[in-house]
Amino acid sequence: MADTDTTWQYSEHMHADVTQTIVSRALPYSPVGITRVNTNRRHSGLTDPYERESAYLVILQLQPFGEQELWLAGKPAPHVPYGAGWLAIYDLERNWSANLIGEYDCMQFYIPQAALTETAKDLGIRAVQHLHCPPHLAVADPVVHHLSLALLPALAHPEHASALFVDHMALALRAHLVQHYSGVQVPSRRVQAGLAPWQEERAKALIMAHLDGEVLLETLAEACGVSRAHFAKAFRTSVGMPPHRWMVLQRIERAQHYLHHTQLPLGEIAQLCGFADQSHFTRTFGRVVGANPREWRRQKRH
Structure with a gap:
């Protein structure tokens, strides 16, 4: 983690039983923190105070959640009960605090203002001044919900997550937030041209x-x-297909070459093809090919 990291990227302020974090560095000077936090305990207590900063905490609930007391600058703040897939945005330049009463399971996306500025440049629109969807206006957001579900395996096994995949998902998230919660009009695009x-x-x-x-x-x-x-x-x-998916297929193709033409053990093939370890290789190969590497090798040699 770099010097720009904050405790919000780890969601340490919530004292959760489980905290899983990955960081997208698609923008080197404004990394986006992606965290899953959950607890099966009731009465987690007060969140920790924090230093206010030019950033947002976007929270997507993975299960219904409504039991909390929320304050803004020390005064009770209105909020609505959240359903699974509901989203709210907290401006970290404001002084939020909460007493977490119920069990919770949520995704938290730490989005620096600098990341929104870069996203606006990518989209060819004027500068984004703010994101707006406070807790009393929380909404169901199926796009962020699906992105969150797709990120769960990477959060559970960050050693298996490619930077290309994480960056691609963070890019999609930032573009969606700017398009739907910034108040800035994003022009509709014509049919997207491919690469030269x-x-x-x-x-x-x-x-x-x-x-x-x-x-x-x-x-x-x-x-x-x-x-x-x-x-x-x-x-x-x-x-x-997206770049990270194409990359996975190239890994599998290279692995098939080694399986078919060499006697190398599976662990060594996994390393040569960029997988985190043999178990990661076996799971990915089975999902893509429909057979585990050992079975596939045996079939090809008969």
């Missing part, structure tokens, strides 16, 4: 050179001379 042949070739070559997954979306976009938002959409238009 040289851009697609360069992007694929970079991904192949970094099958460990540590290549950043920003690196790919810069190599193609376009914004992050444009690159992510254009790559999908040209290739038919």
Whole structure:
């Protein structure tokens, strides 16, 4: 973690039983913290005080939650009971505190103002001054809900999560928040053009050179001379899938080559193909191919 990190990225202020965090560094100077916090205990108590800053805490409930006392600048603040998939936004330049009474399971996205500024540039719109969806106006947000569910495996096993996947999800999240909660009009786009042949070739070559997954979306976009938002959409238009998905398929293809043409053990193949460990390799291979690596190797040799 860098010096720009704050306790909000870990959600330490809530004293949860389980805290799982990953950080997107698609924007090196304004990382986005993604955290799942949950507890099966009642009466977790008061949240810790914090230093106010130019950032937002976007909270998406994974299960219904309504038992809390909420204050803003020391005065009771209105709020509504949340259903699963409901979202609220807390401006961290304001002094929020809560007494958490009920059990909870939620996703928290720490979004610095600088990340919103960069997102506005990517979208070609005027600067975003604020996000607005306070707790008394909380709404169901199926987009952020689906993004949250897709991130759960990465949060449970951060050692298995590729930076490319996390950055792609954070980019989608930031674009959605700006489009729906900033009050800034985002012009509708015409049919998205794909990458030029040289851009697609360069992007694929970079991904192949970094099958460990540590290549950043920003690196790919810069190599193609376009914004992050444009690159992510254009790559999908040209290739038919997002960059992180294409990267996984290349890992699997490389693994199949080693399985078929060498006697290397599975653990070594996993390492050569950029998987975190053998179990990660086995799970991913089985999900994509429909058979575990050992079975697939045996079938190919009969």
